[in-house]
Amino acid sequence: MSRFVALPVGVTEETFAKAIKEYRALLGEERVRTDPSSLQSYTKIMYPESEEQHVPSAAMLPRTVEEIQAVVAIANKYKTPLWTVSTGKNFGYGSSAPATRGQIVLDLKTMNKIIHIDAELGYCLVEPGVTYYDLNKYFEKHKMNLMISVPSPSAIVGPVGNICDRGAGYTPYGDHFLFSCGMEVVLANGDVIRTGMGGIPDSSSWHAFKWGYGPYVDGLFTQSNYGIVTKMGVWLMKTPPPGGYKPFLMKFSKHEMLPEIIKTIMPLRLSQIIPNACVVVNPLLEAACYCNYERTGKLTSKETFYKGTGILPPKVIEEIRRELDIGAWSFYAALYGTPEQVALNWKYVTGAFKGKFGGDVVIVTEEEAGDDINFEFRRQMMKGGCSLQEFTYYNWRGGGGSTWFAPVAAARPSESMNQVELATKVLNEHGFDYLAEYIVGWREMHHIIDLLYDRNDPEELKRAYACYDELLSVFKKNGYGTYRTNPAFMEKTADTFGPEMRKIHRSLKQALDPNNILAPGKSGINLNA
Numbered sequence: 183m184s185r186f187v188a189l190p191v192g193v194t195e196e197t198f199a200k201a202i203k204e205y206r207a208l209l210g211e212e213r214v215r216t217d218p219s220s221l222q223s224y225t226k227i228m229y230p231e232s233e234e235q236h237v238p239s240a241a242m243l244p245r246t247v248e249e250i251q252a253v254v255a256i257a258n259k260y261k262t263p264l265w266t267v268s269t270g271k272n273f274g275y276g277s278s279a280p281a282t283r284g285q286i287v288l289d290l291k292t293m294n295k296i297i298h299i300d301a302e303l304g305y306c307l308v309e310p311g312v313t314y315y316d317l318n319k320y321f322e323k324h325k326m327n328l329m330i331s332v333p334s335p336s337a338i339v340g341p342v343g344n345i346c347d348r349g350a351g352y353t354p355y356g357d358h359f360l361f362s363c364g365m366e367v368v369l370a371n372g373d374v375i376r377t378g379m380g381g382i383p384d385s386s387s388w389h390a391f392k393w394g395y396g397p398y399v400d401g402l403f404t405q406s407n408y409g410i411v412t413k414m415g416v417w418l419m420k421t422p423p424p425g426g427y428k429p430f431l432m433k434f435s436k437h438e439m440l441p442e443i444i445k446t447i448m449p450l451r452l453s454q455i456i457p458n459a460c461v462v463v464n465p466l467l468e469a470a471c472y473c474n475y476e477r478t479g480k481l482t483s484k485e486t487f488y489k490g491t492g493i494l495p496p497k498v499i500e501e502i503r504r505e506l507d508i509g510a511w512s513f514y515a516a517l518y519g520t521p522e523q524v525a526l527n528w529k530y531v532t533g534a535f536k537g538k539f540g541g542d543v544v545i546v547t548e549e550e551a552g553d554d555i556n557f558e559f560r561r562q563m564m565k566g567g568c569s570l571q572e573f574t575y576y577n578w579r580g581g582g583g584s585t586w587f588a589p590v591a592a593a594r595p596s597e598s599m600n601q602v603e604l605a606t607k608v609l610n611e612h613g614f615d616y617l618a619e620y621i622v623g624w625r626e627m628h629h630i631i632d633l634l635y636d637r638n639d640p641e642e643l644k645r646a647y648a649c650y651d652e653l654l655s656v657f658k659k660n661g662y663g664t665y666r667t668n669p670a671f672m673e674k675t676a677d678t679f680g681p682e683m684r685k686i687h688r689s690l691k692q693a694l695d696p697n698n699i700l701a702p703g704k705s706g707i708n709l710n711a
Contacts, residue, residue: 356459
């Protein structure tokens with residue numbers, strides 16, 4: 183019987199023991215853990231596979247770039263693969279667990295320095311372990327009128343990990359990778375590169391100008407396993423002046439209105455009258471976010487909705503909508519600028535929607551929303567604030583299973599409803615409800631669908647896997663690709679983008695990491711597959 187919880191593929195116990203001895207000589211006993219109790223937190227997953235398939239062999243916590251360079255040298259020597267995480271809270275798309283059993287988790291949460299914040303130009307330079315919460319607290323402490331665009335699990339995740347996965351937020355800077363500027367990366371051979379203007383010694387524009395000289399390479403280190411990002415520059419917004427921020431909600435009365443909602447939003451987005459990455463939320467996701475709150479009344483007895491049914495019938499969904507005063511679709515957005523700009527743009531926005539929908543839309547402002555928890559959650563995120571409100575909806579079905587299916591649609595009316603119908607059909611056939619939101623970006627919409635299921639029920643776990651698999655297949659057949667996924671489906675998702683793309687990904691991996699030591703399997707890239 184092995185003395186280790188798991189071993190890397192192709193590595194003997196004797197070889198692995200030698201590697202661990204060298205890792206501990208470098209980092210110390212406490213920062214190289216192989217015991218089951220220490221590794222337990224790294225095995226927790228929410229996507230529909232067995233935890234046994236993703237058990238790490240060890241976890242290491244480096245503190246410096248130099249330590250990471252030494253770690254990759256040992257990894258190359260013994261062929262021990264490293265699965266890198268920053269905070270490990272990538273809920274919906276993964277966690278700290280590696281893509282394949284036996285990889286060593288390289289946990290960068292102890293690299294948590296806010297290295298610099300430039301209040302004049304509005305940018306920060308941070309390490310991977312810095313969270314959005316850390317940054318917000320820093321802004322408050324130092325009375326900086328700055329804000330950063332956050333994803334929904336904002337308080338417990340950080341910008342480096344989210345940007346490396348090309349995540350999305352809800353402010354005018356909601357396309358997070360677009361608003362990154364300059365990386366420091368440790369390559370598999372131990373070299374350290376600084377992208378963009380960072381190659382110039384003592385560059386004053388490293389985090390002010392993205393492109394540098396020659397081929398732009400920053401994108402190679404997002405959703406990939408070509409290097410370990412150790413520092414990143416992120417652009418920040420100036421906080422709007424008093425009276426210069428106006429969040430709002432619009433509630434629509436009919437499900438079939440979605441195409442016209444998108445049609446009305448897009449001219450306002452393209453003209454930047456509505457400048458932020460706004461959201462259109464379906465009623466069940468909106469309702470699920472009220473779980474565990476006194477206001478919900480009958481909703482806290484949610485198990486009665488599912489007993490013997492599997493999915494909620496339309497009649498029950500309508501009852502929930504009436505009870506909680508939820509729209510068939512709920513549109514959250516915000517206006518930013520001077521009070522005069524906001525007042526003028528508010529006339530354009532309300533005029534467009536009232537003119538189109540009349541009495542079929544209810545417009546709710548911050549003052550009218552009062553203490554509504556969903557409005558407050560959205561209000562905070564659209565201003566870069568941190569919250570954990572999103573995670574109340576994991577209680578909607580119970581059992582700890584959640585995986586996000588995230589196809590992208592062009593922001594056209596016909597595509598919005600087509601994706602809703604495709605997703606609802608597949609989900610319902612497998613016994614799951616449709617809970618989703620559209621994040622409306624520049625010219626695209628991220629369709630974030632949460633497949634909630636009970637991980638404690640083996641039959642339901644199996645159905646959840648089959649459901650996600652079919653969603654991937656059906657959406658590909660209809661011309662839609664997903665922009666992120668979980669480790670269980672990285673290989674299959676990569677296949678949907680064609681053999682030519684897979685070939686170039688593999689060629690880059692062969693050139694940059696011939697020993698396949700950096701996160702094999704990430705985004706389907708693995709020299710041993």
